[in-house]
Amino acid sequence: MMRGLFIFVLYQFLNSIVNGFLIRIPRQQEDTVGTPRVSVLVPARNEEENIGQCVQSLLMQDYPNYEIVVLNDSSEDGTTTVLKNINSEKLKVIESKDVLPEGWTGKNWACYRLFLNSTGEIVIFTDADTIHSSNMISTMVQEMERRNLSFASGIPRELITTFGERITVPFMNYSIVSIFPIFLSYLSPVFNMFSVANGQFMTFKRCAYEQIGGHAAVKEEIVEDIELSKLVCKHGMKVGMYNLSNLVSCRMYRGFREAFKGLSNSYFALSGMRIIPSLFVWTWMLIVGIYPLFSLLEPAHRLLALETICMTMLIWYETSLNYKLPRHIVFYYPLISLVNSLIGFHSIIEGLRRNTSWKGRTISVKKPRWF
Numbered sequence: 001m002m003r004g005l006f007i008f009v010l011y012q013f014l015n016s017i018v019n020g021f022l023i024r025i026p027r028q029q030e031d032t033v034g035t036p037r038v039s040v041l042v043p044a045r046n047e048e049e050n051i052g053q054c055v056q057s058l059l060m061q062d063y064p065n066y067e068i069v070v071l072n073d074s075s076e077d078g079t080t081t082v083l084k085n086i087n088s089e090k091l092k093v094i095e096s097k098d099v100l101p102e103g104w105t106g107k108n109w110a111c112y113r114l115f116l117n118s119t120g121e122i123v124i125f126t127d128a129d130t131i132h133s134s135n136m137i138s139t140m141v142q143e144m145e146r147r148n149l150s151f152a153s154g155i156p157r158e159l160i161t162t163f164g165e166r167i168t169v170p171f172m173n174y175s176i177v178s179i180f181p182i183f184l185s186y187l188s189p190v191f192n193m194f195s196v197a198n199g200q201f202m203t204f205k206r207c208a209y210e211q212i213g214g215h216a217a218v219k220e221e222i223v224e225d226i227e228l229s230k231l232v233c234k235h236g237m238k239v240g241m242y243n244l245s246n247l248v249s250c251r252m253y254r255g256f257r258e259a260f261k262g263l264s265n266s267y268f269a270l271s272g273m274r275i276i277p278s279l280f281v282w283t284w285m286l287i288v289g290i291y292p293l294f295s296l297l298e299p300a301h302r303l304l305a306l307e308t309i310c311m312t313m314l315i316w317y318e319t320s321l322n323y324k325l326p327r328h329i330v331f332y333y334p335l336i337s338l339v340n341s342l343i344g345f346h347s348i349i350e351g352l353r354r355n356t357s358w359k360g361r362t363i364s365v366k367k368p369r370w371f
Contacts, residue, residue, distance in 0.1 A: 002301040005288060006308045012178040013311040016318055019177050025243045028139040038066040038137055039120030043110035046359045047128035048078035054128050059088050063137035069118055071096055071110045104219045106361050112215040125202045129250055136247045140203050147240060150208035151232040153197035154242030157249040157324045164256020166329055168263060171340040173323050178315050182241055185233050192233035199225035200250050208237055220366055222269035245324045260343055265356050267347035273368045282344030289337020
């Protein structure tokens with residue numbers, strides 16, 4: 001067992017180094033590459049605490065040719081009031097009271113509606129709980145144009161305030177950095193299954209979004225970001241994954257309870273609602289995080305266990321350093337693995353019960369299957 005864990009963590013360690021080079025930090029250059037029309041699209045449902053900061057940061061952009069379109073998706077809190085108090089020619093607010101069409105998740109329907117109401121040659125989908133630096137649009141437009149990308153996504157700086165957030169949220173960064181062999185998705189459309197994206201921030205060329213069918217093509221998917229990325233790769237288009245910690249920040253969840261609920265909604269969906277693969281993944285991640293600690297007590301496995309633990313801590317240190325997370329989460333990693341594995345198991349149970357909801361709305365999920 002310990003030898004197998006060592007080999008897996010060695011893969012993670014080497015993969016994190018490769019991804020460290022591939023997931024680059026976008027930098028604004030002196031030269032310009034034109035100013036195509038950009039639409040920043042923000043779905044918002046019950047985002048009273050976040051939407052004001054998000055929109056205000058988007059209104060402060062140094063880019064000359066853009067619009068902000070917000071879809072207020074039947075919010076039941078003060079979101080409507082906050083948006084009414086923001087006056088700008090660049091901001092367009094769509095008030096939606098539509099009944100969610102059958103077969104769609106709420107966010108996918110909102111994003112699809114946003115796109116239909118946009119005019120940009122480049123469209124940026126971003127969550128309502130994000131905050132953007134003033135050069136976000138200009139930097140990403142330069143990256144898209146200079147590298148001829150059809151799609152770009154990335155990892156923002158995740159703002160984690162409470163202890164409950166520290167033992168849940170960073171697992172997302174760690175898994176993207178260490179588990180996904182992103183380089184394979186860059187090589188050939190055949191490896192589209194290894195493509196990854198983050199729905200907190202996704203940038204499309206309009207023609208590429210239309211070609212893959214947009215959110216209508218993934219209307220029932222909970223992890224629509226990854227599915228959209230797979231579609232872009234499958235069509236042979238060029239994609240880019242970025243370290244966005246200098247451009248975008250996000251507080252995904254406020255406290256442990258909200259984080260547990262939010263992550264439970266997506267973990268089972270990551271495996272395509274397949275029971276056996278999902279059980280294997282979360283059991284394995286639990287073993288990877290915990291078993292080497294117990295192996296320190298066995299003289300025959302002590303050295304291998306120590307090497308495995310050291311590599312794991314280096315992965316976590318690299319992740320915290322690159323994405324501006326608190327350094328001390330390195331020492332929490334066994335607890336982070338334990339908690340996220342429990343969330344994974346809970347996600348399977350909720351998926352089997354078809355009991356998935358978010359922000360007061362039931363999420364229609366695909367029927368679970370064994371494989």
